[in-house]
Amino acid sequence: MQIQINNLKKCFGEKVAVNIDSYTIHSGEMLGLVGNNGAGKSTLFRLMLDLIKADNGDVHMAGNFQETDVDVNVAETEQWKDWTGAYIDESFLIDYLTPDEYFQFIARISGISSDDLKTFLDRFSHFMADEVIGQKKLIRNLSAGNKQKVGIIAAMLLRPQVLILDEPFNFLDPSSQSAIKHLLTKYNQETGATILISSHNLQHTVDICPRIALLEHGIIIRDIDNRDGQAQTELEDYFQITD
Amino acid sequence: MQSTGIPERNRLTQSLLGGKVQVGLWQLYKILKKNEDLKARRHPMFEKNRFMKFLAWFLIIYYAAILLLMGVMMPTAMKGAYNGVAAFHVLDGGLIYFILTDFWLRFVLQETPAQQAKPYSLLPIRRSFLMNVYLAHAGFSLGNMFWAFFLVPFGAIAIWPLMGFWAFLSWLIGWWLLFIANGYAYLFVRALCMKHIAWALLPAAIHAGLLALMFVPEKNLLDMPCTEFMYAFAKIQLWPYLVAFALITFFYLINFWLQTKMVYNEVAQKEEVEMKHTTQMNFLNRYGAMGEYLKMEIKLRMRNKQVRMGFIIALCAMLFFSAMLYFTDVYDGTFMKSFICLYDYVLLGVMTLPTIMCYEGNYIDGLMSRRQSIYDLLRAKFYFNSISILIPLLFILPLVFIDKISLWMNLGYLFFTAGVLYPCFFQMAVYNKDTLPLNQKITAKQANTMQQIVTLVAMFLPILIEKIAILILGNPGGYFALIAMGLVGLATHKIWLRNIYTRMMQRRYVNMEGFRATRNF
Numbered sequence: 001m002q003i004q005i006n007n008l009k010k011c012f013g014e015k016v017a018v019n020i021d022s023y024t025i026h027s028g029e030m031l032g033l034v035g036n037n038g039a040g041k042s043t044l045f046r047l048m049l050d051l052i053k054a055d056n057g058d059v060h061m062a063g064n065f066q067e068t069d070v071d072v073n074v075a076e077t078e079q080w081k082d083w084t085g086a087y088i089d090e091s092f093l094i095d096y097l098t099p100d101e102y103f104q105f106i107a108r109i110s111g112i113s114s115d116d117l118k119t120f121l122d123r124f125s126h127f128m129a130d131e132v133i134g135q136k137k138l139i140r141n142l143s144a145g146n147k148q149k150v151g152i153i154a155a156m157l158l159r160p161q162v163l164i165l166d167e168p169f170n171f172l173d174p175s176s177q178s179a180i181k182h183l184l185t186k187y188n189q190e191t192g193a194t195i196l197i198s199s200h201n202l203q204h205t206v207d208i209c210p211r212i213a214l215l216e217h218g219i220i221i222r223d224i225d226n227r228d229g230q231a232q233t234e235l236e237d238y239f240q241i242t243d
Numbered sequence: 244m245q246s247t248g249i250p251e252r253n254r255l256t257q258s259l260l261g262g263k264v265q266v267g268l269w270q271l272y273k274i275l276k277k278n279e280d281l282k283a284r285r286h287p288m289f290e291k292n293r294f295m296k297f298l299a300w301f302l303i304i305y306y307a308a309i310l311l312l313m314g315v316m317m318p319t320a321m322k323g324a325y326n327g328v329a330a331f332h333v334l335d336g337g338l339i340y341f342i343l344t345d346f347w348l349r350f351v352l353q354e355t356p357a358q359q360a361k362p363y364s365l366l367p368i369r370r371s372f373l374m375n376v377y378l379a380h381a382g383f384s385l386g387n388m389f390w391a392f393f394l395v396p397f398g399a400i401a402i403w404p405l406m407g408f409w410a411f412l413s414w415l416i417g418w419w420l421l422f423i424a425n426g427y428a429y430l431f432v433r434a435l436c437m438k439h440i441a442w443a444l445l446p447a448a449i450h451a452g453l454l455a456l457m458f459v460p461e462k463n464l465l466d467m468p469c470t471e472f473m474y475a476f477a478k479i480q481l482w483p484y485l486v487a488f489a490l491i492t493f494f495y496l497i498n499f500w501l502q503t504k505m506v507y508n509e510v511a512q513k514e515e516v517e518m519k520h521t522t523q524m525n526f527l528n529r530y531g532a533m534g535e536y537l538k539m540e541i542k543l544r545m546r547n548k549q550v551r552m553g554f555i556i557a558l559c560a561m562l563f564f565s566a567m568l569y570f571t572d573v574y575d576g577t578f579m580k581s582f583i584c585l586y587d588y589v590l591l592g593v594m595t596l597p598t599i600m601c602y603e604g605n606y607i608d609g610l611m612s613r614r615q616s617i618y619d620l621l622r623a624k625f626y627f628n629s630i631s632i633l634i635p636l637l638f639i640l641p642l643v644f645i646d647k648i649s650l651w652m653n654l655g656y657l658f659f660t661a662g663v664l665y666p667c668f669f670q671m672a673v674y675n676k677d678t679l680p681l682n683q684k685i686t687a688k689q690a691n692t693m694q695q696i697v698t699l700v701a702m703f704l705p706i707l708i709e710k711i712a713i714l715i716l717g718n719p720g721g722y723f724a725l726i727a728m729g730l731v732g733l734a735t736h737k738i739w740l741r742n743i744y745t746r747m748m749q750r751r752y753v754n755m756e757g758f759r760a761t762r763n764f
Binding site: 049050051052053078079081082084086088089090091092093094095096097101104105106108109110111138140 | 528531532534535536538539542543546547605606607608609611612613614615616619681682752755756759762
């Protein structure tokens, strides 16, 4: 599924949060979004998910869904929700359910059978590390890391063609960070899904994203080809990590 | 305040940051008060609340005017009614009635100020100070002076001419102190009820005991002591003041102890983390996605203190009023029968529907990122509430069997509630944009003024409609009309729910912004 951003602008008062003339994320691409705090990463994701209103411009998703060619403006229809999975923050989680109940809820409202759900969750068993499923704990009582895992897994449950994850490595222990990197790469390769992740962790972003967009004050100032991993130096220079 | 020569702002900063220079308590109080005012002014619902507050003030003025009128007329009416006993002695004899009415009215009318402990919990401000500020606010609340609209004119006519101005003033102060004590007693009971609703039985038992002392013996045992007590205030004696202050101090201290404990348990989230068992509700699986939303509705009520509390209070109130109507003839008047029948049916809806979607504000982004989920959720909410209406039916049926409530009135209100009132309540889904916390009780905020007004209207407007329907169509014709209106609402529920969903989606950006802004407000 291709994502096309056109003249997208969002301001909060005087502050310009997002201002992108034109940007295309090609079908099957894995894009990393990096930038300092306030650069507009989360706002851009929220605009893409129609969770906030753009002052100007639009976001289109186009491609083939269930053997039909589609091209939709996300602000004008809900159709894109059928092929999009996302996790931004805890406001995506129904915290008075247990993780099992939450997954079951998402599965049933999406028409996924119990068997398929079980098969799907089995793939994440290493990632969940026996701390999420079968715990008899409500989501609100989980650690921040385990909440993050629930959110990421739920976003992928629909087997979306577009997957949007805001700071997926946050709160995760090193093993889980490694596991999610592996899962995302594999998912991208298996399904050809378009994956967008934002992160402050440059190393992880460089490791898994062949393309990286650097955001500053809402503007994509660099569109870095990272197919051979050359983005590391450029990003470190920008963020002044090295002397 | 020490004279350190440091500019005031620096001194405050140093104090708040743990420096050696201490800020005065009064200044700290002003800072907290200012923060509270800012919080109210910067609340996303402020503009809407302001209009509704105007309406609320209108109602207050209306009732104040009625009290004022009663205060002017009653001294004359009471004078000589009891063998020449002075009017104020007659009134003072009824002290217990005032205290009881004041106490229970607070459950309906008094907005419990939300505790603001959390933002300050890591600052070098003593916990006890925060609690003192909270309790002082409650004590000096203007609500404790509401009866003054009645007592001032009454005392000015009945006491001032007989005993002079100072007696009148002292008598008024006496009443005020007793209402302050009553207010603290209410806060205490309310806090206990948040632990467990059964604590409401404590004041109920005490008050029942007081009423028994008045009605069971041949002679009212509390009449004279109350008269003497209030008369002693008028005579400016010391002992009634000592008694009143002792009561205030007692209730203040037990509030201080209980509320401190509860607030910091809540802030520290000392909650049982592991669930003993999780309910599967497999019987709902056959309904597919709708079954899942229904499960969610049920779990919303079972697992969240704030929501569960409302549900239990509604059940208790229903049971109480139905039992009163069943076992006594206190509410046998036509209006009260109508009111209780309606009250029973509408109460469950009243407790949750004016704030519809406010709890979902906590996870609105998740819902909005799934297709049609809000529409399905609204349908599930409607089905859940429509099925829940069978609970009051169980309470009311015995009243039908003993002919206290007619079958047609019963059915009229049942269908009218589900088919007319619920669609009206559901309209709030379009406009609500204020997240309510799911699981906090002491530190949680209240429903906003607009929601409170909607609730009040829902409690009385249907009775007006019933009366008009009966006036025009007679009995039971009027009730047939109510049933017909309800059936139309039920039959068309998918249409009006779709309409609400469409309008809600048109306002989605405004609503989502509001939900996000108020999530941790």
